[in-house]
Amino acid sequence: MGEAPSTKNWKALQQKYVDQIIQRARSSDPRIRQALVRYPRHFFAPKSADLNEIYSDNVVQVLQKDHEVVSTMSQPSLVVAMTELLKIKKGEKILEIGTSSGYSTALLSAVNEFPDRVYTVEYQADLEAFARDHFKKCGLEQIHTRIGDGFFGWSEYAPYDVITGSVAFPALPRPLVEQLADGGRIALPLALDEEGLAPYFIAKKTGLKLEGRFWGSPLFFVPLKGEQNLEAPFLQVAPADVMQAMKGSETKITTHELKWDELGGLFLYIALKKNKLMGLPAGRSLRGWVLDSQNFMLFDLKNLYFRGSSEFIARAKGLLNEWMEYGKPHLDDYVLEIDLTRNIKFDGWRVWDCQIQSFLKL
Numbered sequence: 001m002g003e004a005p006s007t008k009n010w011k012a013l014q015q016k017y018v019d020q021i022i023q024r025a026r027s028s029d030p031r032i033r034q035a036l037v038r039y040p041r042h043f044f045a046p047k048s049a050d051l052n053e054i055y056s057d058n059v060v061q062v063l064q065k066d067h068e069v070v071s072t073m074s075q076p077s078l079v080v081a082m083t084e085l086l087k088i089k090k091g092e093k094i095l096e097i098g099t100s101s102g103y104s105t106a107l108l109s110a111v112n113e114f115p116d117r118v119y120t121v122e123y124q125a126d127l128e129a130f131a132r133d134h135f136k137k138c139g140l141e142q143i144h145t146r147i148g149d150g151f152f153g154w155s156e157y158a159p160y161d162v163i164t165g166s167v168a169f170p171a172l173p174r175p176l177v178e179q180l181a182d183g184g185r186i187a188l189p190l191a192l193d194e195e196g197l198a199p200y201f202i203a204k205k206t207g208l209k210l211e212g213r214f215w216g217s218p219l220f221f222v223p224l225k226g227e228q229n230l231e232a233p234f235l236q237v238a239p240a241d242v243m244q245a246m247k248g249s250e251t252k253i254t255t256h257e258l259k260w261d262e263l264g265g266l267f268l269y270i271a272l273k274k275n276k277l278m279g280l281p282a283g284r285s286l287r288g289w290v291l292d293s294q295n296f297m298l299f300d301l302k303n304l305y306f307r308g309s310s311e312f313i314a315r316a317k318g319l320l321n322e323w324m325e326y327g328k329p330h331l332d333d334y335v336l337e338i339d340l341t342r343n344i345k346f347d348g349w350r351v352w353d354c355q356i357q358s359f360l361k362l
């Protein structure tokens with residue numbers, strides 16, 4: 001943290017960087033290009049960061065505590081792609097969780113064009129001050145900053161049209177969903193697994209429904225810190241118990257040729273057909289669904305396991321073949337619809353009981 005690094009020759013680097021980010025994020029919003037130019041990334045980076053590293057599509061480390069990286073500047077093309085997907089309109093009120101250097105906050109404020117309608121919450125007190133310095137440098141003092149646990153949002157200024165962040169949530173916090181306006185959009189890395197990977201989840205709230213989908217493959221994100229007050233899991237099954245139950249009796253299908261999001265798609269397809277989706281706490285790289293108390297399946301990135309009655313296994317295999325015939329639709333092809341009136345825990349991959357509306361592309 002501290003002063004920006006030497007600024008010698010940064011303009012040429014920035015020009016290349018802007019083109020690269022716009023291209024990688026497939027951004028077509030002119031406000032984003034302007035913001036990338038107007039808010040030089042090195043204004044936000046720690047003193048120790050190298051200028052070439054800053055002007056690349058890379059994560060830049062911001063803060064380490066006890067040998068753990070607790071804050072980074074996220075990969076810029078990802079921040080831009082997410083901002084674009086949120087379709088932010090002029091004047092919309094935005095809540096960001098995880099300010100870090102404030103770079104993504106500055107981009108958000110350029111897109112809604114009203115910095116005083118941007119609210120950002122940071123867990124690490126020293127980073128809030130770090131970001132405020134950067135906002136000052138950019139004439140963005142009107143951005144509202146707060147030190148706190150973003151799991152609980154910022155209720156004082158709710159509702160928000162947009163809630164976003166690039167810190168990984170183990171579960172979708174109910175307070176954030178409650179603080180979202182009708183018609184509001186939320187985008188967060190969700191359902192962090194034990195390896196630190198999470199995919200983005202993007203959803204829209206309409207009345208008492210939340211409709212969303214997972215976007216892209218799981219990536220490394222800084223994990224959410226704090227007392228998250230998570231309720232007890234909806235489904236009381238420990239991964240270890242499931243693995244024990246699987247031993248020796250599972251039907252295993254090797255799926256090396258499938259990509260992660262295709263496997264996720266397969267699960268959603270099967271759940272769609274069963275009109276029910278319930279998850280298990282994810283073990284190490286293990287994700288799975290229980291379809292009822294006796295029949296379930298799991299996948300671990302390489303294999304797909306079924307366990308249950310022979311009827312269930314035959315049906316599951318039939319669905320697998322059907323899904324293959326559809327051309328292996330993946331996660332982006334599904335919409336999940338969550339009824340907000342029901343007392344469920346929003347837990348990404350892990351614990352959901354919701355309707356899966358349809359394939360989008362079929």
Ligand SMILES: C[S@@+](CC[C@H](N)C(=O)[O-])C[C@H]1O[C@@H](n2cnc3c(N)ncnc32)[C@H](O)[C@@H]1O
Nearest residue numbers: 071073074098100104122123149150167224225
């Ligand atoms: C990857 S950084 C954010 C990057 C920044 N938004 C950007 O794109 O440049 C994640 C930030 O979330 C913060 N964070 C972690 N847990 C949090 C919590 N419970 N509430 C608010 N912020 C949190 C971390 O301290 C870190 O600064």
